[in-house]
Amino acid sequence: MAEHDDHRRPGRWRSGAESKQRVLQVARELFDRNGYNGTTVRAIATAAAVDPAMVFYFFGTKQGLFSAVIDMSDNVPPAIESIFAGGVDTMGERIVRTLVQNLDNSDRPPLVMLTRSATTDPRSEALLREFIDREITDRLAALLDTPDAALRAGMVNVQILGLAVARYIVRIEPIASASVHELATTFGPLVQHCLTGRTAAP
Amino acid sequence: MAEHDDHRRPGRWRSGAESKQRVLQVARELFDRNGYNGTTVRAIATAAAVDPAMVFYFFGTKQGLFSAVIDMSDNVPPAIESIFAGGVDTMGERIVRTLVQNLDNSDRPPLVMLTRSATTDPRSEALLREFIDREITDRLAALLDTPDAALRAGMVNVQILGLAVARYIVRIEPIASASVHELATTFGPLVQHCLTGRTAAP
DNA sequence: GTCTATAATTAGATAGAC
DNA sequence: GTCTATCTAATTATAGAC
Known part of the structure; x- marks a missing residue:
C-alpha cells in the first residue's frame, strides 16, 4: 500500500x-x-x-x-529566583505571595505532594528536607549575614511549611479560604519579622 | 502444690x-x-x-x-488546659513551650501522629481538622473578642502545624535540634504577635 | 488468652512472546 | 512498545488446637 x-x-x-x-x-x-x-x-x-x-x-x-x-526542575526555580530577586526588606511578603500564588495555580504542586508523601515515605522525607536545605535555608543564610541567620531561616521554613500544611493539606479555616492578598498582608510582616526583625538574645 | x-x-x-x-x-x-x-x-x-x-x-x-x-479523649486536654490557664499576654510562649515539651516526650504524640496519618487516611484528616477547630480555633476565637479573632487563631494554627512538621516530621535544622528554651524564646513572641500584636487592616 | 497454620489478597517486579 | 503470565514476598484476616 x-x-x-x-x-x-x-x-x-x-x-x-x-x-x-x-x-x-x-x-x-x-x-x-x-x-x-x-x-x-x-x-x-x-x-x-x-x-x-x-x-x-x-x-x-x-x-x-x-x-x-516529583521532579520540579523547571517548575520551582523561577519562583525561587523571583523571591531572591528583590531586596531583603520586602522579602517577607514576596515569599508568602509567591508561595501561595504558585501553590494555588498549579493544581498538583510538587511541594505539597512532597510534604504529603514525606509523612509516610522516608525517601520523600529526605528529598523534601534536602530541597528545603538547599533552596531556602542555605540561600537565606547566605543572604543574611547575621550570626543567627540559620535560626532565622529555620523560622521562615516553619512559616512556609505551616502555611502549606494548613492551607493545602489539612485545609484549616480561615487559612484555607483566605485570598492571596489576605495571606500576604497577614503573613508577610510575620515572615519579614523572622528575616530582619529583632529576636530574643540568648 | x-x-x-x-x-x-x-x-x-x-x-x-x-x-x-x-x-x-x-x-x-x-x-x-x-x-x-x-x-x-x-x-x-x-x-x-x-x-x-x-x-x-x-x-x-x-x-x-x-x-x-488515636482516641485521645483523656490524653491531650491537660496540655490544652494548661495553655488556657494563664492570661492572654503570656500565652504565646506558653503555647510553644507546652506544645514542644509535650511532643518531645514522644510517649504521647497525638498531634504528630494525626498529622502524619492525615495525609493518607481521610478519617485522620477530618479528625485532625475537627480537633484543631474545636480545641484551638474556637477556644482562641472566644478568648480574643476582636473582629479578626478567627484569622489570628488561624495564624496560631499555622505556627503550631509548621513547628510540628518542621521539628518532628521533616526534621529541618536548626529547628529539629533546638532546645525547648530556644524555641520558646524565638517562637513565643512570634505566636504572641499573632495573638495580640498589630495586624494589617483590610 | 495464646499460639500455629493457613487462607485470601495484593504488592512490586521480571521474563519473554509478539 | 506492548502485553500475558508469572514469581516472590508481604499483607490482613480467620479457624482451630491447646
Missing part, C-alpha cells in the same frame, strides 16, 4: 512517549491524593489505561516513577 | 489486658513514626512481643486498632 511509511510524522510521537506522559499525569494525581504508600503501580496503570508492566518499563521502579513525578 | 490458686491477685491483671496495653503503646509509636499505611500489624505484634493474631483478637481489624490508638 501507499501509506507504508507515513507513520514517520516529525513533531508527533511515533511511539509510547504518549503513554509515558499519560502515566506521569495520572501518577501525579494519585500520588497527590493518596501519598506514596497509598498509591499502587497497578492503580496508576489501570487509571492510565496502560499495562502495569509498562510502568516498570518506562520508569524502572515505583520509586523511579515517583522521582519523575 | 500449694500455689495452684495464687494467680487470682486482685488489682492485678489476671490475663491479656497487659498484652493489650503493650500493643496499644507500641502501635501508637509505630503509627506515629510510619503513618497508617506504613505500619503493619505484624510489625506492631513483633515489637510488642505478641502474636499477630492477638492484635486482631483484641481490636478486630487494623482500623480498629488505629481508632483505639
